[in-house]
Amino acid sequence: MTDRDDLHDEVLLRLEAKGRRFTSNHRLVIDVLADAGRPLTIPEILPRTPHVPQSSVYRTLTVLEEAGAVSRLTMGSNHAHFELSEQLGHHHHHLVCRACGSIVDIDLDPEIEQAVEAELSRSALAHGLRIDEHSIDAFGYCAHCS
Amino acid sequence: MTDRDDLHDEVLLRLEAKGRRFTSNHRLVIDVLADAGRPLTIPEILPRTPHVPQSSVYRTLTVLEEAGAVSRLTMGSNHAHFELSEQLGHHHHHLVCRACGSIVDIDLDPEIEQAVEAELSRSALAHGLRIDEHSIDAFGYCAHCS
DNA sequence: CTTATTGCAAATGGTTTGCAATTTT
DNA sequence: AAAATTGCAAACCATTTGCAATAAG
Numbered sequence A, B: 001m002t003d004r005d006d007l008h009d010e011v012l013l014r015l016e017a018k019g020r021r022f023t024s025n026h027r028l029v030i031d032v033l034a035d036a037g038r039p040l041t042i043p044e045i046l047p048r049t050p051h052v053p054q055s056s057v058y059r060t061l062t063v064l065e066e067a068g069a070v071s072r073l074t075m076g077s078n079h080a081h082f083e084l085s086e087q088l089g090h091h092h093h094h095l096v097c098r099a100c101g102s103i104v105d106i107d108l109d110p111e112i113e114q115a116v117e118a119e120l121s122r123s124a125l126a127h128g129l130r131i132d133e134h135s136i137d138a139f140g141y142c143a144h145c146s
Numbered sequence C: 001c002t003t004a005t006t007g008c009a010a011a012t013g014g015t016t017t018g019c020a021a022t023t024t025t
Numbered sequence D: 001a002a003a004a005t006t007g008c009a010a011a012c013c014a015t016t017t018g019c020a021a022t023a024a025g
Helices: A003-017 A024-036 A042-048 A054-066 A110-126 B003-017 B024-036 B042-048 B054-066 B110-126
Strands: A070-073 A081-084 A093-097 A103-106 A130-141 B070-073 B081-084 B093-097 B103-106 B130-141
Touching: A003 A024, A003 A054, A024 A042, A024 A054, A024 A070, A024 A081, A042 A054, A054 A070, A093 B110, A103 B110, A110 A130, A110 B093, A110 B103, A110 B110, A110 B130, A130 B110, B003 B024, B003 B054, B024 B042, B024 B054, B024 B070, B024 B081, B042 B054, B054 B070, B110 B130
Parallel strands: A093 A130, B093 B130
Antiparallel strands: A070 A081, A093 A103, A130 B130, B070 B081, B093 B103
């Protein structure tokens, strides 16, 4: 049983839980995102999924997102970015380049992570909000765009 | 000299630095955002800026954003949110309701803030990125949507 | 067989833009 | 006067959707 097989199993589980099916298009998109290892936009995904029309990729991503297998990132750029959800990978955050819009995944010190979570929960509670997730994004200019 | 006058002065400074003008529409939009005290969408702004066409509000917001007076927030909702930039206010973060898309400003403990900044800078440096800003967003369901 | 998915083309809708008229400096 | 801004309508374009055909369970 390879890692990739494990990944497919996890996706299948989540799709079935939502009454959806695990089709070849679904698997193809999952593999593209897994291989990339960073958030991709639709224009980046399309060339890697030959013969799959754009609308099908959009639909696939929506289904996968609703199943909790994929996350949609909307930073200011005109195209949304997609990546495997944290449920299938690990908790992480993002570095975003203002110029080219590229996004890199990063990990933070668990201690800081925990402190932020506690502080956010406290603040959310005070505002009557029930939190289940948070994101931390850093913005600047990447080596290529500096 | 009132706080509002100070605000207008700050906006004027930033507009002039970009060769732009401080028109009545600009002031109107700034005041709407200042009065709201939370990020607003275009549909929320329009009724508060009577007789100003939608396209002018969009253009005004773009000019103000380029001058650093306004920030555009793009969380997954279909409408962007706009608020006074941190340059004109204070550093803060956001609580976002998944159901209605509303956004609330929150402050974090300065110690945690500092720890996060240090950690992000470290991580960014390792990836060859020069960071100048970060955001922390918490997602959940607000009191009204729970 | 029943229902989700696919592919194509067409529609949607938030946001941007061209242009002539109008302000601001 | 020179240049930015405005208002209107029209264009843009990433994303969504209707529908008939197909494939998955």
